[in-house]
Amino acid sequence: MTIDSAETRFHIWDCQNLQPSEQQMRWADGFVLVYSILDRQSFEVARQQLAWLRGGARATVVLAGNKRDLCHRREVSVEEGRLLALGSGCAFLEVSAAEGYHGVLLVFRQLLAAVQEARAVPKRAARLRGIVRSISAVFGGKRRVD
Numbered sequence: 355m356t357i358d359s360a361e362t363r364f365h366i367w368d369c370q371n372l373q374p375s376e377q378q379m380r381w382a383d384g385f386v387l388v389y390s391i392l393d394r395q396s397f398e399v400a401r402q403q404l405a406w407l408r409g410g411a412r413a414t415v416v417l418a419g420n421k422r423d424l425c426h427r428r429e430v431s432v433e434e435g436r437l438l439a440l441g442s443g444c445a446f447l448e449v450s451a452a453e454g455y456h457g458v459l460l461v462f463r464q465l466l467a468a469v470q471e472a473r474a475v476p477k478r479a480a481r482l483r484g485i486v487r488s489i490s491a492v493f494g495g496k497r498r499v500d
């Protein structure tokens with residue numbers, strides 16, 4: 355897939371179970387949780403999965419409400435989806451997989467951005483520690499910064 359003129363290859367593991375296995379958790383850089391906006395039960399499943407994913411590993415997640423083309427039959431409001439994502443600190447989109455590939459492309463673009471952001475945060479923290487250490491060395495401070 356070409357995103358911002360860079361070629362990005364996604365390997366997708368379609369996970370049907372309620373919780374990903376340990377192997378899937380180790381394998382994945384990020385997760386897309388999809389529910390149908392016509393089906394409240396699928397939203398509740400996504401809520402459970404999100405709680406589980408956000409619990410231990412602080413996984414990178416994008417929440418996607420699908421079938422937006424059928425919004426006259428909607429059971430889950432856009433606000434509910436947005437609120438769930440907001441409370442879990444993940445990205446959120448409503449899309450329609452039936453109306454061409456653009457919505458799906460947006461989901462994967464969001465996922466890539468979230469994964470890149472998650473990877474950048476520890477690097478930024480490490481850089482900051484490096485700067486603080488340098489300052490401590492210059493001023494001969496004894497304070498440890500780990």
Ligand SMILES: Nc1nc2c(ncn2[C@@H]2O[C@H](COP(=O)(O)OP(=O)(O)OP(=O)(O)O)[C@@H](O)[C@H]2O)c(=O)[nH]1
Pocket residue numbers: 370420421422423424449450451452453
């Ligand atoms: N109208 C509409 N139909 C959709 C959309 N996305 C999927 N569908 C339809 O919903 C049905 C289920 O789609 P699947 O792709 O099989 O969904 P799934 O969740 O992977 O299903 P499983 O393989 O059983 O887990 C199919 O008939 C699709 O054509 C959408 O955005 N809009």
